[in-house]
Amino acid sequence: xxxxxxxxxxxxxxxxxxxxxxxxxxxxxxxxxxxxxxxxxxxxxxxxxxxxxxxxxxxxxxxxxxxxxxxxxxxxxxxxxxxxxxxxxxxxxxxxxxxxxxxxxxxxxxxxxxxxxxxxxxxxxxxxxxxxxxxxxxxxxxxxxxxxxxxxxxxxxxxxxxxxxxxxxxxxxxxxxxxxxxxxxxxxxxxxxxxxxxxxxxxxxxxxxxxxxxxxxxxxxxxxxxxxxxxxxxxxxxxxxxxxxxxxxxxxxxxxxxxxxxxxxxxxxxxxxxxxxxxxxxxxxxxxxxxxxxxxxxxxxxxxxxxxxxxxxxxxxxxxxxxxxxxxxxxxxxxxxxxxxxxxxxxxxxxxxx
Ligand code: GTP
Numbered sequence: 001x002x003x004x005x006x007x008x009x010x011x012x013x014x015x016x017x018x019x020x021x022x023x024x025x026x027x028x029x030x031x032x033x034x035x036x037x038x039x040x041x042x043x044x045x046x047x048x049x050x051x052x053x054x055x056x057x058x059x060x061x062x063x064x065x066x067x068x069x070x071x072x073x074x075x076x077x078x079x080x081x082x083x084x085x086x087x088x089x090x091x092x093x094x095x096x097x098x099x100x101x102x103x104x105x106x107x108x109x110x111x112x113x114x115x116x117x118x119x120x121x122x123x124x125x126x127x128x129x130x131x132x133x134x135x136x137x138x139x140x141x142x143x144x145x146x147x148x149x150x151x152x153x154x155x156x157x158x159x160x161x162x163x164x165x166x167x168x169x170x171x172x173x174x175x176x177x178x179x180x181x182x183x184x185x186x187x188x189x190x191x192x193x194x195x196x197x198x199x200x201x202x203x204x205x206x207x208x209x210x211x212x213x214x215x216x217x218x219x220x221x222x223x224x225x226x227x228x229x230x231x232x233x234x235x236x237x238x239x240x241x242x243x244x245x246x247x248x249x250x251x252x253x254x255x256x257x258x259x260x261x262x263x264x265x266x267x268x269x270x271x272x273x274x275x276x277x278x279x280x281x282x283x284x285x286x287x288x289x290x291x292x293x294x295x296x297x298x299x300x301x302x303x304x305x306x307x308x309x310x311x312x313x314x315x316x317x318x319x320x321x322x323x324x325x326x327x328x329x330x331x332x333x334x335x336x337x338x339x340x341x342x343x344x345x346x347x348x349x350x351x352x353x354x
Contacts, residue, residue, distance in 0.1 A: 010058070010108070010109070011055075011056050011109065011110065011111060011112060011128065012056065012058045012059070012060060012105065012106060012108070012111040012112070013051045013056040013058070013059045013060070013111065013112040013113075013114065014059070014060040014061075014062055014087075014099060014102055014105070014106065014111060014112070014113045014114070015034070015044065015047055015059060015060070015061050015062065015113075015114045015116050016062050016095055016098055016099075016113065016114065016115050016116050017032065017033075017034045017044070017061050017062060017063045017064075017070070017116040018062055018063050018064035018089055018092060018093070018098055019033065019092075019116070019117070020092075021033035021117075021228070023228050023229045023230070024036065024227075024228065024229065024230060024233060025340075026323065026338060026339075026340030026341075027233075027306075027321070027323055027338070027340065027341075029340060029341075030323070030324070030340065030341045031069070031324075031341075032069055032070070033116065033117050033227070033228070034047075034116040034117065035069060035070075035072075035073075036227075036233065037237075037287075037289055037304075037306060037307075038119060038227070038233075038236050038237050038240050039237055039240035039241050039269055039287055040269065040271055040287060040289050040290075041240075042073075042076070043116070043117070043119065043227060043236075044073065044116060045076055046119055046245075047114055047116070047118075048073075048076065048077050048080050048082055049080060050120070050121070050122070050124070051082065051112070051114075051124070052080040052081055052082055053124075054124035054125055056082075056112060056124070057081050057082050057083060058082075058083050058085070059077065059082050059083070059084055059085070060084075060085045060086075060087050060102050060105045060106070061073070061084060061085070061086055061087065062087045062089070062098040062099065062101065062102050063086060063087070063088050063089070064088070064089055064092060065088060065089070065090060065091075070086070085105050087101055087102035087105060089101050091197075092197060093196075093197055093198070094197040094198045094199045094200075095115075095198075095199055095200040095201065096192045096198035096199060096200035096203060096204040097192070097193075097196060097197050097198045099113060099184070099189070099192065099200065100189055100192040100193070100194055100198070103189050106184075106186060106189065107186050107189075108186070109186065110128075110131065110183050110184065110185050110186070111183070111184055111186070112124065112181065112182070112183055113181070113182040113183075113184060113200075114180065114181055115180030115181070115226075117180075117226060117227045117228045118179065118180045118181070118224065118225065118226055118227065119223070119224070119225045119227055119236050119239075119240070119245060120141075120179065120181070120220070120222070120223055120224045120225070120245070121222045121223045121245050122141055122179070122181055122220045122222065122224070123220070123222070126218075127139065127141060127181070127183065127218045127220070128183060130160075130216070130218045131183040131216070131218070134159070134160065134161075134214070134216050135214060136161075136183075136185075136214045136215060136216035137184075137185050137187075137188050137208065137213045137214045137215065138182055138183065138184050138185070138188060138205070138208065138213070138214075138215045138216070139182065139183045139215075139216045139217070139218050140154070140162070140178055140179070140181075140182050140205070140215065140216070140217050140218070141178075141179040141180075141181035141182070141217075141218050141219075141220045142154055142176040142177065142178065142179055142217040142218065142219050142220065143176065143177060143179045143219075143220050143221075143224045144175050144176055144219075144221070145175055145176075145177050146175075148169060148172070148174060148175040148176075148177065149168055149169055149170065150168065151168065151177040152165055152166065152167045152168070152177060152178065152201065153165070153166050153169055153173065153174040153175065153176060153177055154174060154176050154177070154178060154217050155173060155174050156174075156176070156216075156217050159216075160216050160217050160218070160219070161214065161215070161216055162205075162209060162215045162216060162217055163209065164209070165178075165201070165205060165206055165209075176217060176219065178201060179220055179224050180226065181220075182200075188204075188208070188213070191204065191207065191208060191211075191213075192204055223239070223244055223245040225239065225245075230321070230338055233321070234304065234321060237285075237287055237304050238285045238287075238302075241267055241269050241285050241287060242267070242285070261276045261277065261278050261279065261280060262276050262280045262281075262282055263279065263280065263281045263282065264282045265281065265282060265283050266282055266283045266284045266285055266286065266301070266302075267282075267284075267285045267286070268282045268286050268288070269285075269286070269287045269288070270286075270287075270288040270292075271288065271289055271290040271291070271292075273290050273291050273292075274288045274289075274290075274291070274292045274293070274294070275292075275293045275294070276293075276294050277293075277294060277295045277296035277297070277298070277313060278296045278297070279296060279297050280294050280295075280296070280297070280298055280299075280300070281298075281299040281300070282300055282301075283299065283300070283301035283302070284301045284302035284303075285302055286300045286301070286302070286303050286304075286305075287303075287304045287305065288305045288309075289305055289306045289307040289308075289309070289324075290307045290308070291307055291308045292305050292307070292308065292309040292310070292311075293309075293310050293311065294311050295311055295312040295313035295314070295315065295330065296313040296314070297313050297314045298311055298312075298313060298314060298315040298316070298317070299315070299316045299317070300317050300318075301316075301317070301318045301319065302318060302319045302320075303317050303318070303319070303320050303321070303322065304320075304321045304322070305322045305326075306321075306322065306323050306324040306326075306341070307324045307325070308324055308325040309322050309323075309324070309325070309326045309327075309328070310326070310327045310328070311328045311332075312328065312329050312330040312347075313330045313331075314330055314331050315328055315330065315331065315332045315333070315334075316332075316333045316334075317332070317334055317335075318334070318335040318336070319335055319336050320334060320335065320336065320337045320338065320339065321337075321338045321339070322339045323338075323339055323340045323341040323342070323343070324341045324342070325341055325342045326339050326341070326342065326343050326344070326345070327343075327344045327345070328345045328349070329344075329345060329346050329347040329348075329349070330347050330348075331347050331348045332345050332347065332348065332349040332350065333349075333350045333351070334349060334350065334351050335351045336351065337351060
């Protein structure tokens with residue numbers, strides 16, 4: 001694919017994939033956050049597509065020692081013309097420590113860094129031009145949020161130069177937060193201590209500003225979602241089905257189903273291998289991964305099913321996320337629940353109304 005970056009620029013990308021993902025448990029107990037499905041496609045695939053779209057074809061994955069599951073990413077990346085390099089940490093190094101640990105891959109020129117848990121259609125060409133034009137040491141993508149008092153906000157001047165970061169501000173000083181996408185000049189790596197856990201947001205950025213280094217904010221106004229919590233993960237899935245994010249993803253993974261026997265009163269995305277019994281009802285937005293079975297008379301409303309989920313007859317599942325290889329026996333009625341991989345719900349399991 002032709003590079004959309006400035007001619008002659010070869011830029012690398014680094015994706016941070018080594019966090020614990022505690023807020024996305026139980027799913028991250030068995031699957032790394034970046035491999036969790038978003039509308040049937042692993043989250044990191046969207047990042048590969050974005051990078052590839054902008055001609056960033058050399059991508060470093062900063063991962064932790066439990067990295068075996070990432071092997072499947074190589075063929076996925078290759079199909080998009082991306083060459084992957086693994087930078088594996090022996091122990092968790094934090095977001096800046098992980099970047100430092102990948103130094104040997106990143107010394108040729110400015111490089112992009114992505115948090116592995118964001119979904120975005122950020123214009124990387126525009127961000128790169130912004131970075132070059134303002135001569136920054138680091139450019140941070142910033143997004144506007146409604147309730148800045150839950151986040152760390154960035155304080156910057158009319159030239160977009162950042163002067164301060166404030167955690168959970170009580171006063172309305174700024175509503176722009178760090179979107180987890182950075183362009184970093186390679187000499188900044190020398191400012192990060194080696195061999196110890198360091199946070200880029202909490203330590204490196206404030207220290208650089210204190211030293212007078214040029215840290216800028218590039219304002220992104222398109223789609224952005226931090227997929228780090230169950231609620232946001234659910235929203236990201238539904239947004240992907242609704243086409244709110246304007247990057248293309250492989251349509252063969254998950255198609256709008258026109259399955260027989262299904263009374264579809266909402267939006268259904270289902271893998272081709274999904275089988276439906278008779279009189280299944282779909283409401284709200286429903287996403288169903290490979291090799292699932294939905295039994296006669298079951299009703300699904302605002303539900304995400306991972307792969308190999310078996311739901312017997314007359315179940316009602318509402319506002320829930322169901323992990324891989326879950327069996328839900330007949331006549332279950334469950335709502336507002338995140339069910340981890342390999343759970344087995346016996347017949348008539350139900351949630352209790354409070
Ligand atoms: P929580 O445990 O739910 O807070 O999630 P997390 O551990 O992923 O932390 P957080 O959401 O703050 O991390 C932001 C991004 O940085 C994610 O993509 C993480 O995978 C990544 N990350 C966090 N810590 C490390 C680390 O020590 N090493 C690497 N390689 N990546 C990290």
